Amino acid sequence: MTTADHRLTQLQTLEAESIHVLREVAAESERPVLLFSGGKDSIVMLELARKAFAPARIPFPVMHVDTGLNFPEVLEFRDKRVAELGVELVVASVPDAIAAGTVREEPNGSRNRIQTPVLLDAVEEHGFTALFGGARRDEDKARAKERVFSFRDEFGQWDPKNQRPELWDLYNGRTHLGESIRVFPLSNWTELDIWGYIAQEEIAIPQLYLAKERDVVDRQGMLYAVNEFITPRDGEPVLHESVRYRTVGDANLTAAVRSTAGNVEEVIAEIAVTRLTERGATRGDDKVSDAAMEDRKKEGYF
Incomplete structure (x- = not known):
């Protein structure tokens, strides 16, 4: 007599872990938001959020920090996907911040650094207490240093030497006034995992x-x-x-x-x-x- 093999595949394990993180933050945090740019990582993260709370709607808005330099095809995809899921889209506009004089264009053409104050202003304006990001550990050395729950001080700053332990998938989401959490449900995913999941779930890109x-x-x-x-x-x-x-x-x-x-x-x-x-x-x-x-x-x- 044989017993059924109930072992999960690599993608099933990653999916279950990410869904657990999404649900944990939704339960613990007062006002979470999911960063959605229309890129492959945020597309997968949004699909995981849909699965985590189905058949109900995703219980938090999505936000895009729009630099004004995005590929038009990606913005079109972003708007289409948000409309399909019926979720609220918050757009934090870098061009609007430049026009208002709150940030200044850099001579090298990159708007990466001036995205930061625009993001932080949007977090303060909307009162977001936890922000889901699609970062993966194989993207960059700095990503690999960060925990799933990344705590930021009242200025939105990250201290890589001051991080909380995360044992047995237990997460401490407590924050003091003014602090916020960046949460990375895809922390243990790789680029290959992302593409494997897109293929498995037949996700549009x-x-x-x-x-x-x-x-x-x-x-x-x-x-x-x-x-x-x-x-x-x-x-x-x-x-x-x-x-x-x-x-x-x-x-x-x-x-x-x-x-x-x-x-x-x-x-x-x-x-x-x-x-x-x-x-x-x-x-x-x-x-x-x-x-x-x-x-x-x-x-x-x-």
Whole structure:
């Protein structure tokens, strides 16, 4: 006589862990919010939130810190998905903050640093006490230092040397007045796990993630698609390449990678053999220094 095998797969284990975190925060926190940009990680996190509370609606709003430099396809996907789920969308606008004079444009074209005060102002304005982020530990060294529950002081700052223990999936969500929590349900996921889950659950994604013939320019070994934010410089050749995006940040600083992966299964096959992180391969704004991400997180960035 044999007994049934009730062991969970890797993706089932990750899904159960993430759903547990989402439910725990919803139960403990007064006003949580989920950061949703329309990128693959936040798409998976939003799907996990839908599953966590089905058949009821997701019991908290979603927020996007809009830099004004997003790919139009991603914004279109964001609005469509939010409408399908019937959740409230809060948009914290960097262009509006620039126009109001609360932040100042940086000469290098990156709006990563000025996202932080816009995010913190939105948190204060709406009274959010816990913010779900889609960070994964394999993205960046600074991500790997952070716990699932990341506590921020009244200024939104993170101290990597002052973190609470998280034993046996027990989370202490208590905060003092003015403090908030950043919560990362995808902390134990990898890029490959994300794509495996997208394939398994048949989750819709922006078409930018799939390979297509696109006009690009090569700048310091990185391929930037020609668009409203990237125009060829004098004497700079325009190449016609089959490329896709591994991440969809700001269109003026996010590069594509050469690829022939026209569907999710082919993307998974490519990711399985790569040894370069998506940020290292495609994010021009993270090439400032090895500690660029950690510096921003200490200031209040996700």
